[in-house]
Amino acid sequence: xxxxxxVAVVGAGLTRFVRRAQETGKExxxxxxxxxxxxxxxxxxxxxxxxxxxxxxxxxxxxMKGEYLADGAGGFRKPYMRSFVGGGSGVFxxxxxxxxxxxxxxxxxxxxxxxxxxxxxxxxxxxFNGIYDQFLERPLxxxxxxxxxxEMNRYMQVHKIPLETIALVSVKNKRNGLDxxxxxxxxxxxxxxxxxxxxxxxxxxxxxxxxxxxxxxxAAIVMVSERVAKRISDRPVWVKGVGxxxxxxxxxxxxxxxxxxxxxxxxxxxxxxxITNPRREIDVVEAYDPFAYKELHHMEGxxxxxxxxxxxxxxxxxxxxxxxxxxxxxGGLLGVGNPIAAAGLMKVAEIFWxxxxxxxxxxxxxxxxxxxAQAWGDLMQVGTVVVLGV
Amino acid sequence: xxxHIREYPGVPLRDRDLQEGRVLATEWRVKAQYAWxxxxxxxxxxxxxxxxxxxGRWCPGCNRVMVPxxxxxxxxxxxxxxxxxxxxxxxxNTFSVSYVNWDASRSSVPRVPAVIELDGASPGxxxxxxxxxxxxxxxxILRRVRVGMPVRAVWKPPTERQGAITDILYFAPVxxxxxxxxx
Numbered sequence: 001x002x003x004x005x006x007v008a009v010v011g012a013g014l015t016r017f018v019r020r021a022q023e024t025g026k027e028x029x030x031x032x033x034x035x036x037x038x039x040x041x042x043x044x045x046x047x048x049x050x051x052x053x054x055x056x057x058x059x060x061x062x063x064m065k066g067e068y069l070a071d072g073a074g075g076f077r078k079p080y081m082r083s084f085v086g087g088g089s090g091v092f093x094x095x096x097x098x099x100x101x102x103x104x105x106x107x108x109x110x111x112x113x114x115x116x117x118x119x120x121x122x123x124x125x126x127x128f129n130g131i132y133d134q135f136l137e138r139p140l141x142x143x144x145x146x147x148x149x150x151e152m153n154r155y156m157q158v159h160k161i162p163l164e165t166i167a168l169v170s171v172k173n174k175r176n177g178l179d180x181x182x183x184x185x186x187x188x189x190x191x192x193x194x195x196x197x198x199x200x201x202x203x204x205x206x207x208x209x210x211x212x213x214x215x216x217x218x219a220a221i222v223m224v225s226e227r228v229a230k231r232i233s234d235r236p237v238w239v240k241g242v243g244x245x246x247x248x249x250x251x252x253x254x255x256x257x258x259x260x261x262x263x264x265x266x267x268x269x270x271x272x273x274x275i276t277n278p279r280r281e282i283d284v285v286e287a288y289d290p291f292a293y294k295e296l297h298h299m300e301g302x303x304x305x306x307x308x309x310x311x312x313x314x315x316x317x318x319x320x321x322x323x324x325x326x327x328x329x330x331g332g333l334l335g336v337g338n339p340i341a342a343a344g345l346m347k348v349a350e351i352f353w354x355x356x357x358x359x360x361x362x363x364x365x366x367x368x369x370x371x372x373a374q375a376w377g378d379l380m381q382v383g384t385v386v387v388l389g390v
Numbered sequence: 391x392x393x394h395i396r397e398y399p400g401v402p403l404r405d406r407d408l409q410e411g412r413v414l415a416t417e418w419r420v421k422a423q424y425a426w427x428x429x430x431x432x433x434x435x436x437x438x439x440x441x442x443x444x445x446g447r448w449c450p451g452c453n454r455v456m457v458p459x460x461x462x463x464x465x466x467x468x469x470x471x472x473x474x475x476x477x478x479x480x481x482x483n484t485f486s487v488s489y490v491n492w493d494a495s496r497s498s499v500p501r502v503p504a505v506i507e508l509d510g511a512s513p514g515x516x517x518x519x520x521x522x523x524x525x526x527x528x529x530x531i532l533r534r535v536r537v538g539m540p541v542r543a544v545w546k547p548p549t550e551r552q553g554a555i556t557d558i559l560y561f562a563p564v565x566x567x568x569x570x571x572x573x
Contacts, residue, residue: 012392016400020408023401031399039392061418125494134426135436136458137518139556141492146503149486150518154505157484157537181398203503204487204528217400248464252505252516253456256484353392360393 004104007097008229008236009388011040011222012349017184017337021216025060025116026072028218032342033073033112036220041232047222048106050075052082053093053113055340055377058127059120073112073220086131087290087377088244089113090219090344091384094373095242097223098386102239107225113345114218124214131379145211147380149203151256152293156205158257159308161296163205167196168314169292170209173328176321177335179361182346184215184337196292210292212338219345221352237355240370241273241387251379262301262376265383270303273387275370278303282387283368284354285325286347288375289332295319298374299327301383322365329354329364344375348386355390431459434473436553442545446511448472454512476510478543479564483507483516487531502531506541506561522560540564 013035015021015028023031029052037044050073052066062068066082073080083089083096090113097111117124128144155161170191177188191209199209229236245264247254254260266278275281282304289295296310304325305313313319319327330336330350333343351371353359370389376382407413428436431447435458438445447459451466455474463470485504491497502524505516522544525531541561551557 013395014398016398016402018400018402020403020405020413021400022403023399028400035395039394061420123494125490126492129492133458134424135428135432136555139554140503140518140520141501142503142518143488143490143492143494145490146486146488146518149488150484150503150505153486153537154484182400185402200489201487201528202490204489204500204532206486250456250458250460250464252483252518253514255514256505356392358392358394 003102005102006226007101007239008224008226008233009221009239009352010224010229010233010236011036011042012352013039013220014182014346014349015217016182017215017217017339019184019213019215020118021116025065025069025114028116028216029069029072029112029114032218032220033110036110036222040222042108042222044074047074047078047108047110049079049100049109051093051097051100051109051111052080053089053111053341053345054082055084055086055089055115056127058130059115059117059124061119069114074110085377085382085384087288087340088344088375088382088384089341089377090346091348091373091375091386092244093341093345094221094348094386095244095384098239098242101223101225107228109223110220111223111345112218112220113341115339115342116216117214117339118216145203145206147251148291149206151380152205152291154256155293155297161311163197164193165311165315166293166296167193167210169289169295170196170334172314172320173289173332173335175335176329176362177331180331180336182217182336183331184213187213187337188331188335206291212290212333215337215339217337217339217342219342219349221345221349235356235390237352237388237390239386240389241269241275243268243385245383247381249379249381251381256380258307259297259301259376259383261381262298262374262383263303265385266302269385269387273389275387279305282370282372283366284329284351284364284371285327286330286332286350286373287327288344288347289328289334290338292334294376295327295332298376302372302374302385321362324366326364326366329359329362347373347375351388355388431461435459439555439557440551440553442548444476444478444508446474446476446515448474455510455515457508457511457515457517474510476508480506480508480541482535482537482539482541484537485521485535487528499526500528500531502535504561519558520560523562534563
């Protein structure tokens with residue numbers, strides 16, 4: 001793949017994850033964007049282009065909300081584009097920012113991701129039903145959790161994974177989230193496996209504490225060319241690889257036990273980064289964890305372990321913050337909250353902070369040089385991967 | 391969040407703030423109507439359901455019988471060429487037990503969504519539907535339903551069918567030896 005420029009991340013920002021934020025979406029964008037610019041030591045006038053990642057318009061009841069949010073992201077009178085691949089949007093926005101700079105077209109790009117889900121009453125669940133086929137599936141009275149519960153059960157059945165093992169992801173991430181200053185009130189905590197499994201059954205096998213909540217937040221990063229990075233930053237974090245991939249929307253025609261699209265996205269990113277042995281070469285991972293099983297599912301898709309092996313790594317503590325392969329040291333979506341697109345970009349920002357040694361109480365104990373952020377979305381069909389390194 | 395950042399913007403509000411009118415809120419009901427086309431493949435599929443038949447579509451490139459049917463094969467990217475009636479029996483690929491309604495409100499009566507691989511379609515070609523006659527409580531359902539279990543469609547009476555996916559009321563377990571093939 002041919003591209004012109006090396007690309008660095010030089011600043012990141014994040015708002016608190018809150019439900020029914022007092023701030024509008026634009027105001028949340030402004031806060032995150034301002035923090036990222038401050039961190040990079042740049043002013044809005046230094047930014048040549050802005051990328052917005054934000055998921056369904058239907059949450060906000062604002063159509064074309066990419067354009068609506070442009071002001072808050074500093075995107076007016078600038079080249080501005082929105083990227084939207086459902087839950088994959090946050091990481092895809094970073095990829096989008098990467099190719100703006102890698103192409104040689106821009107030297108400085110601000111990437112902002114926003115989600116304000118709580119405007120949608122009584123629950124954004126209902127707005128999500130529109131992702132199902134209007135003839136084949138919606139008449140059955142679907143809700144969004146079904147596909148995840150079906151996928152989770154398939155994964156459990158194929159590999160004979162007990163529910164208690166999957167619940168360990170919630171235990172780990174909710175505990176990690178205790179150290180995140182932006183975590184949503186009431187979401188992180190010290191829970192036992194029994195409490196996770198014993199919480200309200202929403203759509204078996206998914207219980208309430210195995211699903212991430214509705215949240216409002218924004219995240220932002222600043223991406224610059226090598227030339228600018230060397231001038232303005234002591235510790236740039238380089239984009240080593242990016243990958244993205246889409247599977248068929250005939251989701252019932254796929255074997256749900258394994259996310260092939262994540263593997264393809266990962267392979268694309270690894271090829272670009274020159275990574276031949278991801279298990280050894282990746283030091284810290286922010287896998288997408290809107291549901292507990294998803295972290296395990298995605299670790300396998302990311303080729304960090306064999307199919308069906310992720311639960312064993314989890315049980316052995318390898319994916320703990322002080323383990324050999326820390327996964328979601330931030331607390332992830334289960335421990336911090338899930339403002340869809342912002343949660344994805346938060347994962348990129350977390351890897352940035354981890355690689356700079358700026359993650360504070362969340363800093364992983366092993367030395368880290370290479371990290372990975374991944375997100376996923378739509379009808380379980382989108383994989384987006386970014387590999388960062390120092 | 392970085393150790394260098396000291397302030398974390400974002401102010402939470404509670405449901406109560408909204409209910410007690412401390413938040414200016416507006417309500418907007420979307421008034422949208424759609425006249426969707428079912429398309430060539432699903433038109434035939436739904437006409438089939440009205441007659442109590444389930445149709446798939448065959449691709450000469452990869453030799454797959456695909457359900458739901460489509461007029462093109464997304465693998466081979468060429469037109470599919472033949473209708474194939476598959477059986478109304480199959481096996482459960484995966485299932486779940488739902489206590490949540492479409493709008494996230496809770497239901498005390500569980501429903502059992504499943505992906506069902508129909509006999510006569512290519513392996514892995516499942517459709518989503520509901521299971522029925524499998525119990526009323528989570529315990530009963532988990533005792534009765536298993537992945538790989540043979541099931542058969544329970545149809546609405548012919549006069550009540552509308553050419554919709556709901557012409558099949560649900561799939562029920564097929565009991566006894568040889569279940570799934572002959573029912």
